[in-house]
Amino acid sequence: MTLSDRLSQLPLPIICAPMFLVSTPKLVIECCKSGVVGSFPALNVRPQEKLDEWITDIKSALDEFKTSNPEQVVAPFAVNQVVHPSNSRLAADQAIIAKHQVPLVITSQGNPSDIVEQVHSWGGQVFHDVIKVSHAKKAISAGVDGLILVTAGAGGHGGTLNPFAFVREVRSFWDGPIILAGGINDGFGIKAAQSLGADMVYMGTRFIATQEAQVDQDYKNMLIKCAIEDIVFSDHFTGVHANYLIPSLERVGINVQDLISKGKVDLDLGNTNFWTDIWSAGHGVGGINDIPSIQELTNKLLADYKTAAML
Numbered sequence: 001m002t003l004s005d006r007l008s009q010l011p012l013p014i015i016c017a018p019m020f021l022v023s024t025p026k027l028v029i030e031c032c033k034s035g036v037v038g039s040f041p042a043l044n045v046r047p048q049e050k051l052d053e054w055i056t057d058i059k060s061a062l063d064e065f066k067t068s069n070p071e072q073v074v075a076p077f078a079v080n081q082v083v084h085p086s087n088s089r090l091a092a093d094q095a096i097i098a099k100h101q102v103p104l105v106i107t108s109q110g111n112p113s114d115i116v117e118q119v120h121s122w123g124g125q126v127f128h129d130v131i132k133v134s135h136a137k138k139a140i141s142a143g144v145d146g147l148i149l150v151t152a153g154a155g156g157h158g159g160t161l162n163p164f165a166f167v168r169e170v171r172s173f174w175d176g177p178i179i180l181a182g183g184i185n186d187g188f189g190i191k192a193a194q195s196l197g198a199d200m201v202y203m204g205t206r207f208i209a210t211q212e213a214q215v216d217q218d219y220k221n222m223l224i225k226c227a228i229e230d231i232v233f234s235d236h237f238t239g240v241h242a243n244y245l246i247p248s249l250e251r252v253g254i255n256v257q258d259l260i261s262k263g264k265v266d267l268d269l270g271n272t273n274f275w276t277d278i279w280s281a282g283h284g285v286g287g288i289n290d291i292p293s294i295q296e297l298t299n300k301l302l303a304d305y306k307t308a309a310m311l
């Protein structure tokens with residue numbers, strides 16, 4: 001069965017987005033078992049040599065599950081590759097991805113042409129992350145199979161474009177798969193994305209507040225307590241704009257009013273580990289009120305999705 005066929009048979013059109021320091025084999029496996037495409041950034045694997053082990057573990061856990069649950073739809077998994085020239089591990093990680101013939105490779109931050117050629121050689125597909133229409137056009141020229149439109153309010157390095165306008169403009173010149181990302185955390189958002197013309201959605205933040213996510217419990221609790229006004233979009237910490245949970249900045253002594261008014265803070269952040277001490281989330285955080293298992297979450301997403309379809 002082709003990857004496109006497998007994706008079209010999923011109970012819900014969801015990719016659990018790759019998240020730096022958050023995505024683990026456990027999260028990926030449990031997502032795939034629940035019919036959600038699980039993914040992880042190759043850069044989460046340290047040292048690099050362990051990538052082989054991660055992919056082997058994911059494949060064998062899913063094969064075992066399929067054998068004992070032949071009726072269950074098991075989703076494919078994806079690995080995210082940063083294709084920017086600054087990624088010194090790209091070739092080594094890609095060799096492991098090729099060895100395992102990973103079905104779906106998600107590329108970000110650069111030109112995916114070389115990866116596209118390789119992945120197509122084993123019948124896999126490449127979806128590329130974009131935040132601008134010009135990036136989408138370049139990715140299409142590079143031969144990608146799908147476009148992930150990262151819009152305003154997405155967790156991590158969010159975009160700035162409005163999802164309504166972005167999807168409609170890309171749909172005017174691209175017939176292939178569109179995956180919409182940014183603040184989507186329930187079945188109503190999934191249905192709305194499809195109404196706009198997207199084929200699938202990318203959901204990141206919602207999956208951090210699950211039993212299986214191996215992150216600090218305080219991070220999960222903060223997601224429950226926070227709402228959209230607790231998110232700030234700043235390029236001060238990494239040089240690239242990202243959405244952060246304000247209480248996680250305050251925890252390490254950052255004056256958020258200074259950050260908002262001056263765009264920077266004078267505090268010496270020398271000992272602060274970005275992404276481990278300071279936490280990211282998308283605008284959808286206000287809709288997160290619990291920490292379910294991934295199976296409970298997907299059951300709820302499916303129920304809401306069906307309700308939304310009847311509206």
Ligand SMILES: Cc1cc2nc3c(=O)[nH]c(=O)nc-3n(C[C@H](O)[C@H](O)[C@H](O)COP(=O)(O)O)c2cc1C
Nearest residue numbers: 017018019020041154155156182183203204205282
């Ligand atoms: C904590 C965190 C880490 C992330 N790390 C990455 C990453 O390493 N690579 C990537 O392509 N996207 C990364 N993202 C962005 C997600 O892949 C996705 O675009 C985003 O989570 C979708 O928006 P949502 O969180 O509002 O659902 C990250 C997002 C979060 C919340």
